Amino acid sequence: MSIELKGVRKRYGSVEVVKGVDITVEDGQFLVLLGPSGCGKTTLLRMMAGLETVTEGKVYITDEDVTDVLPKYRDIAMVFQSYALYPHMTVAENIGYPLLLRKTEESAKQKAIVEAAEKVHLEPYLDRYPRQLSGGQRQRVALARAMVRRPRLFLMDEPLSNLDAKLRGHMRAELKHLQKKLGVTTVYVTHDQIEAMTLADKVAVIHNGVIQQLDTPRNIYNDPANLFVAGFVGSPQMNMIRGVIQNGRFSSVAADVHCQTMQDHSDAVMGVRPEDLTIITDTQSSQIGTIKARIYSLELTGDETIVTCSIEDKVEQAQIVVRMPPDYEEQIDAPVEIAITSERIFFFDDEQGSRLRDNSEQALVNDTAMSAMS
Amino acid sequence: MQRSKQQPKSLWQRMWEPKDVQSIAPAKKVLTYIVLIAWTFVVLFPLYWLFITSFKLPIHVSDGPFYIPFIDFQPSLHAWEYIFVDLGSDTLRPYMNSVIIAFISTALAVFIGSMSAYALTRIEYKPKVGSIMGFIAILGLVVYLTVSIKMAWQLSLSIGGALFLMFIFAFNKHFKRSLNNNDILFWIISQRIMPPVVSVLPIYIMFQQSGLLDTHFALIVTYMAVNLPIAVWLMRDFFARIPVDLEESAMLDGASRMRVFLTIFMPLAKPGLAATTMLILILSWNEYLLALFLSTADAQTMPLMVAAQNATRGPQWWYMSVLIVVMIIPVLIAAAFMGRLISKGQLGGAVKG
Ligand SMILES: Nc1ncnc2c1ncn2[C@@H]1O[C@H](COP(=O)(O)OP(=O)(O)O)[C@@H](O)[C@H]1O
Ligand SMILES: [Mg+2]
Numbered sequence: 001m002s003i004e005l006k007g008v009r010k011r012y013g014s015v016e017v018v019k020g021v022d023i024t025v026e027d028g029q030f031l032v033l034l035g036p037s038g039c040g041k042t043t044l045l046r047m048m049a050g051l052e053t054v055t056e057g058k059v060y061i062t063d064e065d066v067t068d069v070l071p072k073y074r075d076i077a078m079v080f081q082s083y084a085l086y087p088h089m090t091v092a093e094n095i096g097y098p099l100l101l102r103k104t105e106e107s108a109k110q111k112a113i114v115e116a117a118e119k120v121h122l123e124p125y126l127d128r129y130p131r132q133l134s135g136g137q138r139q140r141v142a143l144a145r146a147m148v149r150r151p152r153l154f155l156m157d158e159p160l161s162n163l164d165a166k167l168r169g170h171m172r173a174e175l176k177h178l179q180k181k182l183g184v185t186t187v188y189v190t191h192d193q194i195e196a197m198t199l200a201d202k203v204a205v206i207h208n209g210v211i212q213q214l215d216t217p218r219n220i221y222n223d224p225a226n227l228f229v230a231g232f233v234g235s236p237q238m239n240m241i242r243g244v245i246q247n248g249r250f251s252s253v254a255a256d257v258h259c260q261t262m263q264d265h266s267d268a269v270m271g272v273r274p275e276d277l278t279i280i281t282d283t284q285s286s287q288i289g290t291i292k293a294r295i296y297s298l299e300l301t302g303d304e305t306i307v308t309c310s311i312e313d314k315v316e317q318a319q320i321v322v323r324m325p326p327d328y329e330e331q332i333d334a335p336v337e338i339a340i341t342s343e344r345i346f347f348f349d350d351e352q353g354s355r356l357r358d359n360s361e362q363a364l365v366n367d368t369a370m371s372a373m374s
Numbered sequence: 375m376q377r378s379k380q381q382p383k384s385l386w387q388r389m390w391e392p393k394d395v396q397s398i399a400p401a402k403k404v405l406t407y408i409v410l411i412a413w414t415f416v417v418l419f420p421l422y423w424l425f426i427t428s429f430k431l432p433i434h435v436s437d438g439p440f441y442i443p444f445i446d447f448q449p450s451l452h453a454w455e456y457i458f459v460d461l462g463s464d465t466l467r468p469y470m471n472s473v474i475i476a477f478i479s480t481a482l483a484v485f486i487g488s489m490s491a492y493a494l495t496r497i498e499y500k501p502k503v504g505s506i507m508g509f510i511a512i513l514g515l516v517v518y519l520t521v522s523i524k525m526a527w528q529l530s531l532s533i534g535g536a537l538f539l540m541f542i543f544a545f546n547k548h549f550k551r552s553l554n555n556n557d558i559l560f561w562i563i564s565q566r567i568m569p570p571v572v573s574v575l576p577i578y579i580m581f582q583q584s585g586l587l588d589t590h591f592a593l594i595v596t597y598m599a600v601n602l603p604i605a606v607w608l609m610r611d612f613f614a615r616i617p618v619d620l621e622e623s624a625m626l627d628g629a630s631r632m633r634v635f636l637t638i639f640m641p642l643a644k645p646g647l648a649a650t651t652m653l654i655l656i657l658s659w660n661e662y663l664l665a666l667f668l669s670t671a672d673a674q675t676m677p678l679m680v681a682a683q684n685a686t687r688g689p690q691w692w693y694m695s696v697l698i699v700v701m702i703i704p705v706l707i708a709a710a711f712m713g714r715l716i717s718k719g720q721l722g723g724a725v726k727g
Contacts, residue, residue: 051622071625078626082725084619088641098627130724138726145627162726 001062001152001185002027003048008057010043010209017043019209020057025202027062028183030176034196035206036232041189042081044206045155048187049078061152074153077146081157081189083138085130085145091117092126095144102149116144119174135162143171147178154179154186160195172198193233197221205229222344227353230271230346236306238271239320241291242313242350250289250347253312257289257340259347261358267350276342277322279307279330286339293320295334300326309336421702428453428695435691453692465679465697471669472676473704474590476658479597484651486598487605488613488643490562494555494606495613496621501558504549508541559610566603571663578667588673596664601654608653612646617725648715655708659701676701 003025010018018040025031033041046052048059050071059067066074077098085094092113093100099109117123120140130138139162146154159175160168176199179186190196196203197217205212205220205228213225224230230238243252245268248260257270280286293309296319307322307330322338330336347356383391389401398406426442427435429449440446457465493499516534519525581592616639624634662677669675680697683690 049622049626051626071622072628072630074626075628076626078623080619080623080725082617082619084617084623085724086620086624086638087724097624101628101633135726 002029002060003062003153003185003187004060005044005048006058006060008044008047008059009055010040010047010052011055017209018047021206021209021211023204023211023214025185025187028185030179030186030188030199030201032196032200032203033187033189033206034193034203034232035191037191039206040209041191041206042157043209045078045157045187045189048153049076049155050074075151076153076155077149077151078155079142079146079157079159081161083130083142085138085141087130090127090129091122091133091141094130094141095126095148098145098149112148116148119147119178120144120171136164136167139163140171143175150182150184152185154184154188156186156188158190159188161190161192168195175199193235197233203233205232207232224271224346224355226355227269227271227348230348234273236274236321236323238273238346239277241270241272241311241318241320243268243270245347245356254293255289255291255311257345258287259345259358262347262356263358265347265349265356268356269348269350271346271348272340273344274306274321274323276340276344277320277338278341279309279322279324279328279336280339282337284339286341288340288343288345290340291320291338293336293338295330295332295336297332298328298330302326309338424695424698427691428699430692430695432690432692453696457693457696467672468674468676468679469700471590471673472659472701475593475597475673475675476655478590479594479601479658480651480655482594482598483601483605483654484609484647487602487650488609488647491606491609491613492639494559494610496618499555499558500552502546502549503551503553505542505546506553508545509538512538512541559607562603563607566600566607570600574664574667577664581668587668588670590673592668593665593673593675596668597658597661600664601657604657605650605654608650609643609646612650613643616642619725645716648712652709652712652716656705659705 003023005021005023008018008021009016021044023031033044035041043052047054050059050066050069054067057067058065061074086097089097095116096109096113099112104112113126114123117126120143122137122140122144125133125137125141130141133141139159143156143159146156160171163171172195188195188199197220200217202214203217203220204214207228213220213229215223215225220229220233224233224238227240231240241252241255243250243255245259245262245265247264248258248262250257250259250262250268250270252270255270277291280290291311293311296308296310299306299308303326305324305326305328307324307328309320309322311318311320320338348354349356390399392399392402426449429443429451430438430440430447431450431452434440434447443449512534515537516530519530519533520527577596578587581587586592620638620642621634624638625631629637660677661675662681665675665678669678676697680694680701683693683697
């Protein structure tokens with residue numbers, strides 16, 4: 001079943017929290033809504049579920065206009081951000097509630113309950129009440145209750161947020177496997193970009209109620225549409241340096257980088273990911289560009305060292321982060337030279353945050369825009 | 375480091391310090407129990423006094439105080455005999471009146487009150503200030519037409535209704551300022567800020583004009599109206615604490631409104647409903663002032679009958695005691711029943727945090 005939002009807006013009084021959103025989720029697709037807290041993800045999901053009226057725009061499920069259809073007719077299973085467990089029912093009764101409503105035969109129901117509980121590792125807790133469970137266990141009950149039946153659509157609102165790191169990784173794999181096996185179209189909300197990248201077929205990055213970019217995880221990472229997406233996706237974050245583009249060079253207080261094909265721009269921001277940087281010795285040089293910096297701190301994570309350096313920026317001290325091999329060592333405050341090792345450099349307009357593309361890319365973008373229109 | 379070394383404590387210190395974080399120090403425990411026992415006595419002694427007074431002869435009361443039956447005085451059943459044998463049906467009637475009026479008016483107040491409390495916590499209302507003003511103005515016009523112009527009330531009411539409908543259709547969407555649920559709730563509670571005695575005369579005249587004085591109906595309707603604000607106010611708080619998410623989740627799982635209400639909402643609302651029912655039942659059961667105005671003989675309630683024992687021959691404590699003892703019984707039964715529901719409160723674990 002596909003779901004489609006067309007020009008959807010939501011206002012609470014005079015405050016607009018969703019500002020014209022268009023999304024299409026194909027049958028069997030896994031879409032992740034990614035964005036910081038308060039950007040309108042939950043509101044969007046609730047409008048898909050029919051729990052929130054749509055101020056403007058339309059919602060379609062498999063080409064059927066469901067904008068004004070009550071939730072119970074939409075055949076959707078939802079995991080609430082707040083879990084929403086029934087406190088007067090045991091875990092088994094909670095999980096079995098959707099089946100109870102469908103008058104499923106008792107033995108089939110019990111079997112389904114146990115199966116769903118197994119998927120989230122809750123078999124020992126079936127007779128407990130929600131108040132006797134930890135936050136992570138409650139969240140898993142909520143997941144099991146959604147997975148116990150096969151709806152037209154799964155909606156999940158940060159369903160893994162309360163699990164510890166190990167269990168979260170495990171549940172992520174479980175969810176992805178299950179979703180592919182059942183082939184149920186899924187919309188999944190999270191503010192965790194790693195979850196988004198690992199789970200999604202398509203990611204919609206949302207900021208202030210507007211979709212910033214809707215694309216595959218790979219494209220979101222490798223070709224961010226604007227400054228917000230570039231900064232939000234990736235960990236450690238993309239490095240941003242302010243400067244000027246002139247005569248095919250980007251220059252700032254600390255950096256000097258080649259960018260032959262870019263047009264001149266006086267308020268530019270250069271973005272480059274930590275893995276595309278390396279710290280070089282005096283004898284080495286870079287084809288693309290270099291940045292002068294001082295070591296600020298070193299963090300060894302095991303398989304790499306995250307090096308934070310401070311640089312002079314146009315207005316203030318800024319920091320940039322470099323990923324180095326685990327054996328890298330240097331004194332704090334030592335002056336170093338950082339080289340850019342990849343062509344994957346992004347330029348943005350400092351004020352608008354919009355992406356500055358070079359001439360060839362510009363032509364490409366225009367082309368696709370044209371073909372999309374026709 | 376010095377501190378953590380266990381120094382032997384004196385007996386005095388041990389008296390005032392708990393042995394672990396989950397217990398109370400022995401001396402404080404003793405003090406607490408002394409206060410509790412004293413308070414228990416304060417609460418229970420009047421009940422005891424009432425009970426033994428119902429077995430006293432007038433002489434035991436006037437020459438008293440006598441405290442312990444069979445030792446201080448010889449108990450007698452004369453008052454019980456008078457109330458149940460001599461008066462007989464004259465006791466039974468007010469008793470049945472009280473039961474009927476209190477229980478039915480409580481049931482109605484809780485039923486209607488819970489519906490409005492549910493609506494106030496689940497639906498967002500935005501009545502327009504302009505429309506309310508219009509309503510009041512048209513109401514004023516209807517009263518004027520009926521009272522001053524002597525128009526038939528059916529006609530003036532129809533005119534008012536038609537005017538109001540036209541007014542709403544023409545202007546409602548143009549008014550900007552609107553009230554919200556809290557304003558509605560405050561309006562409802564404000565009905566109870568003034569004591570009922572303020573409105574007792576208009577109510578009296580209303581029932582007198584409609585020939586309904588001294589009927590069950592008059593008392594039931596009045597008690598219900600007087601207690602509704604309390605019911606709405608209490609239950610709104612209870613209901614607001616039940617997360618809406620639970621109902622939304624059940625709806626998505628495919629449950630109908632009724633099903634959600636019965637299988638999700640009601641089990642969780644039970645403690646609140648029981649507490650409210652109990653409070654309102656007690657208020658109705660003991661109500662005196664309105665009953666004094668609205669009933670004379672047929673619909674007389676127990677509080678009136680108790681008071682009547684103080685009428686011509688001075689206070690007849692022994693008869694009053696008997697009446698009060700039997701008055702306590704239904705409330706005790708109801709309290710025992712409701713208490714079980716109240717203790718079943720269990721919202722824990724429903725939602726995050
Ligand atoms: N019922 C409501 N009334 C008014 N504002 C609301 C309501 N629900 C959500 N909002 C506002 O809408 C914005 C988006 O909320 P939400 O969708 O919950 O964000 P997210 O799930 O992305 O954290 C927030 O700023 C929030 O304050
Ligand atoms: Mg949210």
